[in-house]
Amino acid sequence: MARRKKSSRRRSPKMVSLLNVAESYAYANTLTSGLMGTTPVGFVTGSQDLTTGMRRVSQTGSVLEGSYTMQAFVDNPDGAISLSDIVSQPDASFATIQSNFMSNYQAMAIQAATIGIGFRLGKRLLRRPISNVNRNIFKPLGAGFKI
Secondary structure (H helix, E strand, O other), X not given: OOOOOXXXXXXXXOOEEHHHHHHHHHHHHHHHHHHOXXXXXXXXXXXXXXXXXXXXXXXXXXXXXXXXXXXXXXXXXXXXXXXXXXXXXXXXXXXXXXXXXXXXXXXXXXXXXXHHHHHHHHHHHOHHHXXXXXXXXXXXXXXXXXX
């Protein structure tokens, strides 16, 4: 007796969930605003305006009059780090990102926790309406996304 041909597994088409995209963007916004001082779009499209250099600083209380020392400085007019800033001035950019992290990590942790809880609670509370819209509107249209 010949073996039966095993039927291939039927797979549903891949769909993008708009709620998952919104949740991912919220997390990305939390990280980029806390670390870079801008939005995810501003991080990618921002201009390069970070400058570094040396400046003379007078020494107060020095025995020699007119005594100066040279001090390194980083100038960032808009306070935001963009991708082009990281490429052009990596040392200064990462130093700024590190200082932003140290001053914003607690707020970022609270925002990340509330985003996760909020989306989970919202999905659970709106499960029936979301399912209804996906089943009756998006599935018949054959759209490649769902709520």
